[in-house]
Amino acid sequence: LQTLGAVIFPAFNDTLIFMLMIIVLLIRPSGLFGTPETAK
Amino acid sequence: VTSALLGSRRGVIVAAVLLLIALALPKLVYPVLAIDIIAYGLFAVAFDLLLGFTGLLSFGHAMFWGGAGYVATILIAKANVPFPLAVILAIAYAAVLALVVGAIAIRRQGIYFAMITLALAQLQYFFAYQLGAWTGGENGVQLNGRGTLFGLALENDVAFYYAVLAVAALGTYLVVRVVRSPFGAVLSAMRENEQRAIALGFRVDRYKLIAFVMSGTLAGVAGVLFAIGNRLSGLDGVDWHTSGKVVMMSILGGIGTVFGPIAGAGIFESLDFFVSKTAIGDKTNIVMGTIFALCVLLFRRGIVGELLAGRTKRAKT
Numbered sequence: 001l002q003t004l005g006a007v008i009f010p011a012f013n014d015t016l017i018f019m020l021m022i023i024v025l026l027i028r029p030s031g032l033f034g035t036p037e038t039a040k
Numbered sequence: 041v042t043s044a045l046l047g048s049r050r051g052v053i054v055a056a057v058l059l060l061i062a063l064a065l066p067k068l069v070y071p072v073l074a075i076d077i078i079a080y081g082l083f084a085v086a087f088d089l090l091l092g093f094t095g096l097l098s099f100g101h102a103m104f105w106g107g108a109g110y111v112a113t114i115l116i117a118k119a120n121v122p123f124p125l126a127v128i129l130a131i132a133y134a135a136v137l138a139l140v141v142g143a144i145a146i147r148r149q150g151i152y153f154a155m156i157t158l159a160l161a162q163l164q165y166f167f168a169y170q171l172g173a174w175t176g177g178e179n180g181v182q183l184n185g186r187g188t189l190f191g192l193a194l195e196n197d198v199a200f201y202y203a204v205l206a207v208a209a210l211g212t213y214l215v216v217r218v219v220r221s222p223f224g225a226v227l228s229a230m231r232e233n234e235q236r237a238i239a240l241g242f243r244v245d246r247y248k249l250i251a252f253v254m255s256g257t258l259a260g261v262a263g264v265l266f267a268i269g270n271r272l273s274g275l276d277g278v279d280w281h282t283s284g285k286v287v288m289m290s291i292l293g294g295i296g297t298v299f300g301p302i303a304g305a306g307i308f309e310s311l312d313f314f315v316s317k318t319a320i321g322d323k324t325n326i327v328m329g330t331i332f333a334l335c336v337l338l339f340r341r342g343i344v345g346e347l348l349a350g351r352t353k354r355a356k357t
Binding site: 015018 | 144147148152155156159160162163166167169170
């Protein structure tokens with residue numbers, strides 16, 4: 001993501017990872033491959 | 041702990057002692073350091089409204105503190121907006137930002153809530169860094185002067201300090217009133233047992249959002265005071281270190297005690313300043329980290345929290 005960001009949005013490259021982090025925390029807070037707490 | 045402190049004679053004594061120290065502070069330390077202590081004190085009180093009374097750990101509160109500081113200084117220095125209007129707009133920015141961030145972050149709890157606030161704060165940090173034409177990038181935005189408020193010239197550091205103190209006292213009083221109101225009781229109920237609060241019919245998300253906006257707005261007020269006091273706003277203000285600093289101040293003083301975070305901010309800023317003037321000044325972070333770790337180990341409720349806990353224990357025996 002950072003490599004792509006450096007090519008497409010070089011000025012705001014550093015923000016992309018945080019945007020992804022927010023989206024993941026909102027949609028799948030346990031992480032992309034984590035198990036939801038209720039299923040444990 | 042909170043109701044006991046706020047309603048007790050000891051609570052009044054703690055408040056009175058803090059007020060006396062605050063009134064004499066510009067005579068005891070460098071006036072700009074005194075301004076910093078009071079501004080951070082208000083910031084910590086605002087943060088404690090969220091952590092201590094609502095049970096929400098925000099790790100991005102610097103976005104309101106530094107963001108409002110940026111808006112105020114940019115409007116004054118670059119857009120020539122009159123001083124009072126710039127201050128009002130900066131506080132409004134913090135309130136709107138808190139509303140947006142709160143609406144996103146309260147969808148999650150615990151560590152996830154903290155991480156969302158951190159991520160959103162870092163977004164603002166990188167935007168501030170990249171929008172150098174407005175924010176000055178690494179140099180920040182400098183003010184030539186502090187302007188006037190209601191005809192009172194604020195250029196003198198001591199005069200400005202007392203203006204900051206009045207605003208901080210008002211902000212702290214508002215927090216005390218909020219905490220002791222029925223609204224504050226609901227916040228405490230949510231902190232203790234959110235499921236039970238939901239079962240009782242309270243719309244907890246709405247309460248959380250209101251508390252978040254109040255806390256963010258008050259943090260913005262403190263940030264504006266700090267920026268104008270130092271005639272500077274910079275990346276330090278929106279950095280995650282500042283968010284961590286206010287967490288440390290609140291824990292050091294005692295979360296959920298209102299006056300504890302003020303004491304924590306005073307101790308933290310004074311230590312930071314005086315350690316930086318010694319031979320180990322280049323290792324300030326190590327010293328501060330060690331002191332913080334020791335305090336957490338020895339005084340788990342914070343300094344004011346431990347004082348109150350001692351009183352409660354004696355009352356029981």
